[in-house]
Amino acid sequence: MHWLMEPFSADFFLRALLGGALVAIICGVVGTWVVVRGMAFLGEAIGHGMLPGVALATIAGAPAVVGGAISAIVMSALISALQRRGRLSYDTSIGLLFVAMLSLGVIVVSHSRSFATDATAMLFGDILALDTGNLMGLLVAAIATIVVAAVLHRSFTAAAFDTRIALTLGLRPHIAQLSLVGLVTLAVVSSYQAVGSLLVVGLLLAPAVAATPWTASTPTRMVAASVVGMLAVGLGLLCSWYAGTAAGASIAAAAIALAALSNAAASLSAMRRRPAMASREHTTNEPTPLPVSASLSGK
Numbered sequence: 001m002h003w004l005m006e007p008f009s010a011d012f013f014l015r016a017l018l019g020g021a022l023v024a025i026i027c028g029v030v031g032t033w034v035v036v037r038g039m040a041f042l043g044e045a046i047g048h049g050m051l052p053g054v055a056l057a058t059i060a061g062a063p064a065v066v067g068g069a070i071s072a073i074v075m076s077a078l079i080s081a082l083q084r085r086g087r088l089s090y091d092t093s094i095g096l097l098f099v100a101m102l103s104l105g106v107i108v109v110s111h112s113r114s115f116a117t118d119a120t121a122m123l124f125g126d127i128l129a130l131d132t133g134n135l136m137g138l139l140v141a142a143i144a145t146i147v148v149a150a151v152l153h154r155s156f157t158a159a160a161f162d163t164r165i166a167l168t169l170g171l172r173p174h175i176a177q178l179s180l181v182g183l184v185t186l187a188v189v190s191s192y193q194a195v196g197s198l199l200v201v202g203l204l205l206a207p208a209v210a211a212t213p214w215t216a217s218t219p220t221r222m223v224a225a226s227v228v229g230m231l232a233v234g235l236g237l238l239c240s241w242y243a244g245t246a247a248g249a250s251i252a253a254a255a256i257a258l259a260a261l262s263n264a265a266a267s268l269s270a271m272r273r274r275p276a277m278a279s280r281e282h283t284t285n286e287p288t289p290l291p292v293s294a295s296l297s298g299k
Contacts, residue, residue, distance in 0.1 A: 024229025051105025
């Protein structure tokens, strides 16, 4: 039994577990709206849009997370500006800026010979290297995410179904959209060290997808998605410890596997319910037999 508890005796593993749990909460809350609004491409684009900022910060000797955050904010602002002009569709704007920022990042990286390690950590994460400062940053990001999601819940809900209704109710759907883009940016930036900008989309989408068949309301789905994300973090870290695999990739793979299992279980449950429902409907539609005395009297 000692080998089962061995990972939990390492301080870096416990920090990774705690940091991953905070990331799971952030991604569970934000990812629910990403799935509801169909914004998966935005999350991926912002993740790649961090590359120029991280590259420039690394070359300048500044914290990579600061450069990535600035670059992601610029990316989000440009997307919103192009959308307001109305000349390009939302996905077209994201696609163009996605390629532009990625190209700029590659150009910057190509001029630096000492960037390989930092680029690997930024793209694929280094959750085992989280320190106390990183955990405090994740805690602040998690609290901010929960507060914004709670305050703007009605606006997010109305804007998700009909912007005209949201305008009628005075909920300002444009502000809700900007706030949601800001939350996606915060989730990507705060999670990049844990699972990397390439894999953060997996934690944004997979737990929310896993929670969808079993939940009826958005707040419940957020809680369920956060729990699934925490489970994925635990499974991924244990897999990384015992199998020697990359931690960030193992977490993302565990989240996707849980989403697949959840949807398979939901489909199986639905298939089992169909015969029972059909049997009940058949029984209900059968004519009620008359009493014996009534049939003999001709009534």
